[in-house]
Amino acid sequence: MEKINEILTLDSNAKIIYPKKGEILQRENELNSKIFYVKKGLLRSFTIDEKGKEHIFIFASAGWLIADIESQEFNQPTELFIDCLEKSEVVVLDRANFMLSNLTEIQLKQNAHLLARRTAVLQRRVIMLMSASAKERYNRFLESYPELPNRVPQRMIASYLGITPQALSTIRRKMVRKN
């Protein structure tokens, strides 16, 4: 994940921002083409459905990219909000530059790996959503992101898992009782 820095330093259009907790970096329906690389802190992306309910798509802590790849790839307005959960340090890249600037071959390959890694995470997520119970998904979440439960409120973890805060609370209670 270090090679990204080469890309960043080469991209003269890259800017660094220091968003505060609660700051919104990208809104739904913006025609946006930004990619955010988190150097420090924590961001998240999420949608809001017709009933006004929030669905967290992904958390991005230090070293991760966050962006609305779907709308960017198909040149449509953003579906995802992106906001800041902790005081952060974030590199803002332009999609066009990220994909098309004069990067070296090595950097392009790195780029491909970053995208492949993101895809891999999503692949696992889809399989989990289809085949695992809420309890299993929660346990997998704890294994995969052991530090996040200390940093984000439970209602957001519930939202990430695709369940209500009440359901998560019940799952946790049952897990405690069994130990």
Add this chain to the structure above:
Amino acid sequence: MEKINEILTLDSNAKIIYPKKGEILQRENELNSKIFYVKKGLLRSFTIDEKGKEHIFIFASAGWLIADIESQEFNQPTELFIDCLEKSEVVVLDRANFMLSNLTEIQLKQNAHLLARRTAVLQRRVIMLMSASAKERYNRFLESYPELPNRVPQRMIASYLGITPQALSTIRRKMVRKN
């Protein structure tokens, strides 16, 4: 989607196969690094969970790639089966070659776009699984892949949507009644 052909013709290790309906191209737990590009026909990838239940991850008709990106990116044995639903024509690529062969810059960028497009599809899939009812997911599926219902049995569509064949049958009945 045509530029892929440039990549294919350059990759001297690429082979063409002609699998028949029902033929399995990749099994779970194989340490495999193949990427399949479908020229004609129809493939699918799927997992089988602990209860023996099938979960279809993706359908790939002409012009699409299919591969277990997750296990490849993390160098682990395959989680996904890949098999053939219709007599097909398929280009078999080696992951190593696909990522690291001496492709031109343009081809590498094309490559990045193919991956980004895959990621975009998965992004939409995750959001749908989290926020939409089975009925809504079915309608979206019909919009996105209008030709597939004629080519694959309903139980597979149900599996793709993450519901049982019975539930899909009920949804369809209700939709017919309303028209």
Add this chain to the structure above:
DNA sequence: TCACATTGTTAATCTAGATGAATGCATAGA
């Protein structure tokens, strides 16, 4: 400091979709 919002918990009720089983139909294979 006091009002007020946000978070997590519990409990009662409701519902989308799962499960299990039976039936009719079509296709395939000996």
Add this chain to the structure above:
DNA sequence: TCTATGCATTCATCTAGATTAACAATGTGA
């Protein structure tokens, strides 16, 4: 041709998780 296997449908039942609501504990801001 007959038999068997897979597919779609329907129905009765069950259950994981949603919904609604009430309440305590903690933060937050004027």
